[in-house]
Amino acid sequence: MDGIIEQLKDLLPHARLFMGDSLKERYSHIWRMNESLKAMCLLLPESTEEVSKILKICHQHDQPVVVHGGLTNLVGGTESKGHEVVISLERMNAIEEIDESSRTATVQSGVILEHLHQSVEKKGLLFPLNFGARGSAQIGGIISSNAGGLRVLKYGMTRQLVLGIEAVMADGTIINSMKKIIKDNSGYDLKQLFIGSEGTLGIVSRAVLRLQEAPSSRNAAYLAVNDYESVVTLLKYFDQGLAGKLSGFELIWKNTYEQMTATSEAVRPPLQYDYEFYILVETLGSQPKTDQAEFQEMLENAIINEMALDAVMAQSPSDVDWFFRIREDVNNLTDFMTHDQHFDISMPVALIGSYIQSCYDRLEHIEGIEQIYAFGHVADGNIHFMIGKENQSDALRLKINDVIYGGLEAIGGSVSAEHGIGIDKKAYLKISRTAQEIQLMKTLKLAIDPKGILNPNRIFD
Amino acid sequence: MDGIIEQLKDLLPHARLFMGDSLKERYSHIWRMNESLKAMCLLLPESTEEVSKILKICHQHDQPVVVHGGLTNLVGGTESKGHEVVISLERMNAIEEIDESSRTATVQSGVILEHLHQSVEKKGLLFPLNFGARGSAQIGGIISSNAGGLRVLKYGMTRQLVLGIEAVMADGTIINSMKKIIKDNSGYDLKQLFIGSEGTLGIVSRAVLRLQEAPSSRNAAYLAVNDYESVVTLLKYFDQGLAGKLSGFELIWKNTYEQMTATSEAVRPPLQYDYEFYILVETLGSQPKTDQAEFQEMLENAIINEMALDAVMAQSPSDVDWFFRIREDVNNLTDFMTHDQHFDISMPVALIGSYIQSCYDRLEHIEGIEQIYAFGHVADGNIHFMIGKENQSDALRLKINDVIYGGLEAIGGSVSAEHGIGIDKKAYLKISRTAQEIQLMKTLKLAIDPKGILNPNRIFD
Structure with a gap:
């Protein structure tokens, strides 16, 4: 252990290497900031080359590594026991380029999602991925966990939003595949390996993300029905009638809706408590006037044709915020x-x-x-x-x-x-995946990280 | 070699095992039907289990295998030299299910793209992948080559349209991941390995494909400009103004346009030969009246604001067909x-x-x-x-x-x-991919097909 620490100290300045008492100010999850990080040390690299050199040293010593991003994950993905080297990408937080023609953002992994949102918005563009933890979650963790969220219906999960990737493999090899192109069928699509594999096959260090032209209209409504079949019917109805514009279709069960709308005036109920299911529908478009009229007509027809029992449309941007606050602020559930x-x-x-x-x-x-x-x-x-x-x-x-x-x-x-x-x-992976699939995952892990040093014991043992 | 043939003959009836003279009626590409297939034998399995048993036998004998689908590929992917076992999936052509609620099609690999189009259309649904070879190309080849085509802009490439996959690995192991779900972050997304890897990591035997609600409006126009910067400006303009509806944005250089529109009345030029670049724009929507008016207004504004020098909008479905025939019928180029x-x-x-x-x-x-x-x-x-x-x-x-x-x-x-x-x-792979990337591809191939029997010497040696 001494050897590895000496090598790491040679590599990084004191201020970017935490050990012993200095680890007390660090933690492994934003919900448990009061619990000190358990690790051999924590490192803050500032470049891909530094990540590579750190991994070369760890690889040489068969040293387990745990990777930290925004620490918002919900499955223990960033936990450590005390013997690991923890690498946090937080200092690699540069938005290197926003390309308005190619509609791409080139970023380091430590960029916080909300910062990216703000930067691309200034250029009239949109990075569509969005979820509650956007103020803390970092791009590297988002890619490693293939995050989803509220706009998957229209824009897809993270996997669909990544054009290029740079990742550092367990032995320090840098895989640079940072192309800004939408189509590339030249050989295996290696970035897919690193997206959603929870840091077990490589550390994502940079990425090229696909951006969209920002929408100029946003509409939202709540609908209510009493049976689940009507939910499916309405989904097809809106998807048919609002082709390409339907961006959200969220379902809330009766008792959940009652609790979500009970805690304050800010989340007052848009519809009364008379129904079994409440549906929040959102559209994003580019023609404010016609989009609104079209959506309203679809809502009216849904009522006239008895597809929905009740409906209310947001009449202003602040109404839209109100409608989404109900769905997004899960503290209204967990606080009690x-x-x-x-x-x-x-x-x-x-x-x-x-x-x-x-x-x-x-x-x-x-x-x-x-x-x-x-x-x-x-x-x-x-x-x-x-x-x-x-x-x-x-x-x-x-x-x-x-x-x-x-x-x-x-x-x-x-x-x-x-x-x-x-x-x-x-313990539950085998419910979703067959024995043959899990065996193939292990084959991949063994081939790509034969010493098993990267985020060990995540996904499978 | 005798051993393997005996085993294969035990497995498949005579009519589904071609050898010797009977190979003369077979070929390796639809453009070269006059050249007989060179192979040890050609096999026509009718089930995933048969594919698995064939591969088990080949694996045992270190026997190279080449996989045939619709034989429309353009990179020699289906060629063989004479010593290979060729497996054609053409008999596995069942559309097993079209699920209107989940909007999925469950198919065997030998299904021809156009047949799938016809079947889903009857249910008011759309499988958006579309390209010239749709009458021959099979789903297995489409997935193995991650096909693109004319609607990628709106719907993505094949990778984005595959929800579940079943593939047979080199040793006969069946990887069954045939889920109908849009989101699944339970472990590595193994289907990505088989999509676009050109049959070198496994033979795709079945798939669950994502369908869309069929659009009810389609519009198209040609625009002309004299400089490339205007092309980029128009792309952003239409993407902003037609959010979610822009489905095609094709560019044709001046001399190409002149040839494409010169051969017959059926492909007469919609715009005169005065410009450097011709752009074919297509929209798919769900509100026929407003979609058309909106598109027309956007075209008019493009002219008024001097973003385009000329424009003509299709006035009928047969106009749309005419506009696309010009772009799609590349025989008008190659025939000469x-x-x-x-x-x-x-x-x-x-x-x-x-x-x-x-x-x-x-x-x-x-x-x-x-x-x-x-x-x-x-x-x-x-x-x-x-x-x-x-x-x-x-x-x-x-x-x-x-x-x-x-x-x-x-x-x-x-x-x-x-x-x-x-x-x-x-020979040109290294232009697109780094040495480290190609090495990682080889690591994957070696881990998943250690004997190198599947589609050998494709992508890399």
């Missing part, structure tokens, strides 16, 4: 929980109604559960559960997992739609 | 060539004008070149060259390659935007 447990599952859209209902039915009979809330990106087949519990016992946690995950394999669902597997969901 | 040579390059959009001009300038000075035509999917940064030559000499071919490929590395371009590398472009 003694302990909480979150889920992020996906399945074919048609099966969501019955699956979630059966989860509710079974969860209601489990002692120790105090609240059950379901909501999510229904158009993507992705539902989140937030469950409040009276205690943190393993027994209760596992019992809840069994209910939520238990039926997913049979219906071709996934235990992780957006958040990844990390450490927390490893 | 003694010998032809095709290119499929990509680069950042802003650099296309000067790069292609410099290619024209240099090609015009090469003896033996008779025609030079450039056109392509400019919004995707993807340009095709078709070059007519008086002879097929290697010297001339390589001289032309040097001009077209020579400057791509410096500007971050690709020698293959859509068509892949196959056998024909292997």
Whole structure:
């Protein structure tokens, strides 16, 4: 161990190498800032070359490495036990270029999502990825976890927004594939290896991201229905009638909606508490006048044709903010929980109604559960559960997992739609993936990181 | 060799195993049907299990395998020398399910693209991938080559349209990842390995494809400008003003346009021969009346604001067909060539004008070149060259390659935007990809197909 520390000290100045007491000011997750980071040391490289040199040293010493970005992940992906070298990309936070013709942003991995949003907005462009943790989440972590969020329906997940990548492999080799081009079928598309593999195959150091022309109209509405079949019908209806403009189609179950709209005037209910399901629809377009009229006409027809029981359209940008605040501010759910447990599952859209209902039915009979809330990106087949519990016992946690995950394999669902597997969901990977798939993942890991030093024991052991 | 043939004969009935003289009726490319297939044998499996059993036998005997789909590829991807076992997926042509709620099609690999189009259309749905060879190309080849085509701008390449995959690995292991879900971040996204790797990592046997609601409006127009900067300006203009509806933005150079519109009344020129660049713009939407009015207004404003010098909008569906026939029927170019040579390059959009001009300038000075035509999917940064030559000499071919490929590395371009590398472009892979990238590709190939039996010597040696 002494050898490696000496080598790292030779490489990085004192201020960018944390050890011993100086680790006390660091942490491994933004929700647990009071718990000091457990690590052999923490390093703050400022360039890809430094990342490469650090990994060469660690590789030589068979030294496990854990990578830190914005520390917002929800599956234990950034946790460490004490013997690891932790590398944080936070100093690599340059937005190197925004190219208005190619509509690309070239960035280092430590760039915070919200900073990127602000920079591209000034040029009339949009980086469409968006989710609650945008103020902390960094591009490197976003790519490594293939983040999703609120605009996947229209723009896709992170995987679809990455044109080029630079990654450092376990032995320090730099894979530079930083092209600004949309189409490149020259050999294997290697960037796919690093997107969504949770830092286990390489450390993403830079990326070329695809931008869009910024939309100039945004509309939103809440609709209410009493049965899940109507949700599917409305999704098809809006997708047919608003081709290319439908950007959000979020579903909120009755009891979740009641809680989301109960805590303050800022999240007052746009529709009354009379229905089983509430749907938040969003459109993004480029013709403000006609877009609004078109959307309004579609809402009216949905009511006239009894596809929806009630509907209300946002009449102003502040209404749109209000409508989204209800859906986005999950603190209105978790603030009232003694302990909480979150889920992020996906399945074919048609099966969501019955699956979630059966989860509710079974969860209601489990002692120790105090609240059950379901909501999510229904158009993507992705539902989140937030469950409040009276205690943190393993027994209760596992019992809840069994209910939520238990039926997913049979219906071709996934235990992780957006958040990844990390450490927390490893035991459930086999529900989503076959033995042959997991074996192939291990083959890849062994081929690309044969010493297993990168984010070890994430996804699988 | 006797051992392997005996085992294969035990597996497949006589009618689905071609050897010796019966190979004379088979071929390796639809453009060369008069050249008999060179192979040890050709096999027609009817199920994934049969593909698996065939590969197990071949793997045991270290037997090279070449995979056949619709035989429309343009890079020698389906060629064989005589010692290979050729597997054609043509009998595996079932459309197993079209799911209107999940908007997915579950298909076997041998399904022909046009058949899929027809089947989903009946349900009011769209599989957006579209290109000239749709009447022959099969889904397996389309996935293995990550095909692109005319609608990439709006819907993405094949990679973005595949939700689930089933593939058979070199040793016969079946990787079944046939989920109908849009979001799945549970471990490595293994399907990405098989998409675009040209059959070198596994044989795609089935897939779940993502469908879209069918658009109900389609509009098209030709515009003309005299400088490339105006092309980029117009692309941004239409992308801003037609958010989500812009589905095609094709560029045709002056001399190409003149030839494309010269051969018959069916491809008569919509705009006169007065300009340097002709742009074909297409929109797909869901509101026929307003979509047309909106598009027309955008065209008028483009003229009024002097962004375009001339423009003509299709007034009917048959006009739209006419406009596209000009762009799609490349026989109007190649029919007049003694010998032809095709290119499929990509680069950042802003650099296309000067790069292609410099290619024209240099090609015009090469003896033996008779025609030079450039056109392509400019919004995707993807340009095709078709070059007519008086002879097929290697010297001339390589001289032309040097001009077209020579400057791509410096500007971050690709020698293959859509068509892949196959056998024909292997020598140029290093222009698009770094030594480290190619080494990583080889690491992957070695890990996944250690005996190197699958489509050997494609992409790299």
